[in-house]
Amino acid sequence: MPTTVQLYVYDLSNGLARQLSRQLTGRQIDGIWHTSIVAYGKEIFYGQGISITRPGQSHHGKPLQILDVGETAIDEDTFDEYLNEMRQHYTADKYHLLDFNCNSFTNDCVGFLTGNSIPSWIKDLPSDFLSTPFGTALRPTIDAMFRRPAAGDPAPPIPQATAAAAAASPNPALASSLLQASASTSTTTAPIHMCTNPPSFHNVLKTHRAVVAFFTSQTCGPCRMIEPAFERLAHQKTQAAGVGGGGGVAFVKVDLGAGMGNAVAAEYGVRVTPTFIFFRDGSKTSEMKGVNAPELESQVNVLLWETYPPHPHTQKSLPALDLVSTDPILFTQVPDLDTVSNKLLSFIDATTNSALPASSNIKQTLATVLIPALKARFPSASSKSKPGPSPSSAVLTQWADVTRSLATTLPAAQLFPLVDLWRLAVLDAAVSAFCAAAAGSGAGDPMQTLLVKGLATLGEPAGRSYVLTLLRLLANAFAAPALARGLVSGVGKRKGVTALLVASLLHADAPVRTAAASLAFNIAAYVQKERLEAVRNRYGPFATSEEDGDWEVEVVSAVLEALRNETQSEDIIHRLTACLAFFLRFSPVHDSHVGPLLDVLQAKDTLKAKLAKGGCGEEGVKSVALRKLITQVADNLC
Known part of the structure; x- marks a missing residue:
């Protein structure tokens, strides 16, 4: 039974x-x-x-x-x-x-x-x-x-x-x-699979497109010599693959003396150890015997290359895009901090809202703690002082509390000086680390507080200065990878940033559109850096979630619409074109999501129109470098 x-x-x-x-x-x-x-x-x-x-x-x-x-x-x-x-x-x-x-x-x-x-x-x-x-x-x-450890090895x-x-x-x-x-x-599971019976081995073949099988035995001296090389490759290639079952890469050890390992070996005619057999889509492709670490690595690379060819766009020649730096566009100007402080204090004085019962404490914190800390860290251009120490965590915690209080009380039209202080401050590594940690804890996150306020003011004429400054703050967040990661990879905050970005790309005010294009560029450059690293160092399908695919479609659609509407600023067109190129170049959803969208939105025609009369100014784009970039992106990626 x-x-x-x-x-x-x-x-x-x-x-x-x-x-x-x-x-x-x-x-x-x-x-x-x-x-x-x-x-x-x-x-x-x-x-x-x-x-x-x-x-x-x-x-x-x-x-x-x-x-x-x-x-x-x-x-x-x-x-x-x-x-x-x-x-x-x-x-x-x-x-x-x-x-x-x-x-x-x-x-x-x-x-x-x-x-x-x-x-x-x-x-x-x-x-x-x-x-x-x-x-x-x-x-x-x-x-x-x-x-x-061996005897005598240090701990x-x-x-x-x-x-x-x-x-x-x-x-x-x-x-x-x-x-x-x-x-x-x-405990987690292993990048090296141990198979002691035929059914277990067959399931590995069934659930992984590429399989490297190492037939070994406890008494085999040469096996112990080649084993470190096999394990190194297993760790390296499974990490690079970044994929799991149902289409990944598997490295398998079959010990002929363990369980029914000899039955697995007999099935594939293995009589000596070490023997390596390479499988693609369940079928044997090649075999290697003996101790030869360079040849083993070469065979593994061939197997993975044939199983998972690199992204098709790696073959595209885009010299103009290669010249575009992926460094983030930052807004680094140091304002007159006394002027900014006085403006914010005047707004606090003018409020009659009972939600600020401790307004005097807030004003004192701003005047005696926060502004002096920023002055020390960011001396004015006319000052001969050297930059001082970063604000302490205690100061930053006070500042986050003040930000939360003011954001719930002051209208956006009066809050933008506070955002501008954060815009400058996040250029400091300690401040960006504080904000990233606050985002991770889910409490006291000033970036989230200011973002929520910005989303609530979209479409309000009085909120123009706030939205402009917030966009610059978010662009400056890309100076710190940990903070940038939260904006791009954290799905919750990414939704808010995307909503702000999409609306701002079509804003009537040119400075707002410029700041939005800068943020879009920074997001796309960050995404491409990760994708380029994946193309260079990994094997495996370029998998992504449906949610990530939908997000990319939303951003690309907004960038194309902004390009279609922009007829004045070459700077904006340059940033948007580079942003579009960074998204398209190694997009994991190019065939399934983005490619069809480009056809529907006539992306190639939209780009080429910028070169014609009226596309940007009376004569179209004048910059030679930008004309080359637009032409290459339109012809090769759209």
């Missing part, structure tokens, strides 16, 4: 991964998964060796999910024999947080019992995690924690490595505290 096989899934972060992963890594990760296999009335899992308990009675408590993974016709005695054989391979000293863990074990068991595999969202989590800056920086810490410098990993996170303070709290319990 068939026996039901279940997978118990636990989230070792207890929900923290879902809540905080974007703040830590810039990506959404829904859990830190631990799994166990349940069959024949018992729960089996791997950690300190292979452990068996009654279902739901392990130290992990109640499972988050219980998944049916199939039925097995294998009897319990045969499965027990399999487990006994596996105990010599799944030992406590071999456990590794990323490379050989509980999920490696359950995947093998599910393959042996049912011919299926555990879900890809569990099995391939490291490819997503390790491709983030935080994951990449954390890798040495994890390796150090689980490396078995690995885990705290220092952990500090470096925290610094790579969008929210360093949060990352540091969580790393200290969870380093001993977190």
Whole structure:
């Protein structure tokens, strides 16, 4: 009689991964998964060796999910024999947080019992995690924690490595505290798959387009020589791929002495170790025997290149676009801070709103704390003073509180001097780091406070100065990658920034349109930098979410409409054309979303019209460099 096989899934972060992963890594990760296999009335899992308990009675408590993974016709005695054989391979000293863990074990068991595999969202989590800056920086810490040192080796410098990993996170303070709290319990799945039976191996072939299989054995000396090179490539290429199951890259170890590994080897005619076999779309493409690390890397690169050709636009010649710097456009002018302060104080004095009961305290904070701090950090051009220290966190916290109070009281027409102070301040690294951390915590975020105020004033003539200054502030945020990441990658704030941008690109006021075009350029340049890095260093499909695709369509549509309407300023046209090019060049949704849109909106004609009479001024665009850029973008990307 068939026996039901279940997978118990636990989230070792207890929900923290879902809540905080974007703040830590810039990506959404829904859990830190631990799994166990349940069959024949018992729960089996791997950690300190292979452990068996009654279902739901392990130290992990109640499972988050219980998944049916199939039925097995294998009897319990045969499965027990399999487990006994596996105990010599799944030992406590071999456990590794990323490379050989509980999920490696359950995947093998599910393959042996049912011919299926555990879900890809569990099995391939490291490819997503390790491709983030935080994951990449954390890798040495994890390796150090689980490396078995040789006699006499010094203890690995885990705290220092952990500090470096925290610094790579969008929210360093949060990352540091969580790393200290969870380093001993977190677990993720491995970029190297361990297969001990044919069904498990066949499932890897079925769920990954490119597979590199390493046939090895415990007694093979040459295998131990080539193994570090294989592991290095596995970590490097799965991180570069940035994709999970259902179309990713898999590196597999098959130990001929483990479980039914010899049956896998026999199926592919493997008689000696080490042997490497390369598969594309489930079919064998080539084979390599022996110890030759350079040849192994070459074969892997060929396999991945053929499986995932680079973005088609890498073949396009765009010399005019290549000359456009991707450095952000910044508004760095230092205003007369006394004048700005006096204007803001006069607005506070003029208000009769009871929502400012402590207006004297606010005025005192502005006059005696905030303005002096900014004067010291940003001396005027006429001053011979050198820039002073950055504002302290205490000062910035006071300032954020003042900003929140004033934003709920003063109309936008009176609030723009405060925005201008922030516009200058975020050019300082400490201030931008404070704002990025505030955005990550979800409380006291001055950027969000000012953005919400700006969205509420769209379309109001009196809010023109506020919107103009806010656009410049948001453009200056791109001087700091952590702050820029929150505007582009944080979906919630991105919606607000996009709404402000789309409306401002069509504003009647030329300075507002210029600031909006500058912000659009900075967003597109930031996006292209990430995409260019992906094209250079990764293999795998250029996957993106439906939400990201819709967002790109919205921005590109707005930029094209703004280009169509702009007939006065070459600066605006230049920034918008470069922005459009940056989005189109390596767009992951070019074929599915953006390409059809370009046809419908007649993007090529819109660009070429700027070169003709009346397209920009009476004679069209005059700048030779801009004419070349427009022509190349229209002909090659539209």
